[in-house]
Amino acid sequence: MKPLVRNAALSSYVELSQSLGIDPRALMKRVGLDPVGLTVQDRWISGVAVTELLELSAAASHREDFGLLLAERRRFSNLGPISLVIREEPDARSAIELLVRHEHMYNEMLHGRLSEASGLATLKVSLELGEAMAARQAIELAVGAFHQILRSFLGNRWQPVSVCFTHSAPLDTGTHRRVFGPAVEFDREFNGIVFYASDLNAPNPMSDPQLRTYARQYFESLAVSRDTTVTDRVRELIEVLLPTGRCSIEQVACSLGVDRRTVHRHLSASGVTFSSLLNATRAQLAEQLVANPRRSLTEISGLLGFSAPSAFSRWFSERFGCSPRQWRVRRTTQQPSAEG
Template identity: 85%
Template sequence: MKPLVRNAALSSYVEVSKSLGIDPRSLMMRVGLDPVGLTVQDRWISGVAVAQLLELSAAASRHEDFGLLLAERRRFSNLGPISLVIREEPDVRSALELLVRHEYMYNEMLHSRLSEANGLATLKLSLEPGEAMTARQSIELAVGAFHHLLRNFLGTRWQPVSVCFTHSPPADTGTHRRVFGPVVEFDRDFNGIVLYADDLNTPNPMSDPLLRTYARQYFESIALSRGATELDRVRDLIEVLLPTGRCSIEQVAGSLGVDRRTVHRHLAASGETFSSLLNATRTQIAEQLVANPRRSLTEISGLLGFSAPSAFSRWFGERFGCSPRQWRLRRAEQQRFPAE
């Protein structure tokens, strides 16, 4: 399947779009992304769709610096669980090497490489979307995000030797020079950042030696597997799409950048069908929601993707052997009078 990125790749997208006078919802729908899904940063979405969205947004807003405006708003938390670990790394080199080595944990489309020679360190970035496409904004977002990260470690007055882009300069380079300083260069042979190798030895001011061991242990527990399985990907997308009422195999396939037959084939390899996984996911979520007395059954019906509460009640009865209201009452009684 084509590479995915975490929802957090579009962090602040809505705010930036509105500030530039464009409608984020309509643009997201054009590339098959659901605006509601942005509320869950740890979900995975199509990297190609994200790249297309950023290009459309730059064109619609007439801002060639759109990707860079997003990069300015990046925070450690946008990296996901790995952010907890890099904050505790002893120096810049260790933190950067960790990000490069485990980039698959936050962006499957991004490929980065750190090298050192003649007193200089070079961080080269590239995108591999799996198809030919323009990705200028995505590249600038990635380079800008790494630059912002390095300044978190090295201080706001730090400046690299150069910031390089393979594409030509925009008509107005004001934002680029404000963000990167006078060292930004275009029409170069790679995208990335060049800095002094000594900068990598700078101690991390955020690091707490007492927390480092715990952070590493936590990281090792979540980094054993290289990325999620195809089954995990489909399950995550089902959770995101259910509240929209458009949770179909076609919609899931579109988000993954493949056709429905490919989704069927991957699920069959795990002994599942789309219907079985949809029902299993719905069942798990339904148990959590119905147990919460503060949520109305009508609201729960919508969150589970049913067109009407009656359809939800029929489905629930088939799965649980009673109505949602009866199940909720039984659960409340069990909590009040637990078995001895």
């Protein structure tokens, strides 16, 4: 399977695109991404589609610095649960090592490597997309995001020794020099940041030693293995796509960057089909939603991807043996005795 990234990789993408006069939703649909699902930051989408989207956006806006402009809008929270931990790490070294070690938790195509020699530290950044394609904007977004993290630890006046890119310089390097300082270099042999190794040991002014233990324990409870299954990914995408009314195996395959036969093959190997996984996920969500009396059944019907409330009611009756309204009434009357 091709690498996936969290929706948060495109955080502020819509706002930046609109500020530059381009239509973000049209471009997202062009690469098979769902603009509605983008609001759920912890869902996963195709890294190849994100990379292509950034290139298309740079071309449409005539801004070779598009990826870097997006990096400027990055926040710690865009990293997900790991952001709670790195804020409390004692120094930049510990934070960067943690980010590199657990990069699969927020971006499966990103690979960072920190090395030290002769008093200098080098943070190299690469992308593994599984196919040959232009990735200038995604690379600049990744390097820019790491630069933002280092600066948050070392202060706004901190400057790296150099920031390197393998691609050629843009026609206008103004944004690059404003963000990175005068030491930005192009046509180099690697993408990344070079800085003094002593910077890694600078104490983190944001860190609270008493909170660090709790943050670590919380993170370890959420930390996932690199072996997250295709079935898990498909289930997550079903949850995202259901409210859009376009939850099909074709749409899921597009989001994963593969064809539908590949999805079928992986699900079959796990002993499930797409329709059975769709029904199981829908049933789990239905129980949660119908139990909430503040949600109307018409609203729930839409959230579960049904074209009409009548279709939802028929499906629910077949699945649970009664209508959604009857199920809600029974749940409500049973609750007091259960609590008692």
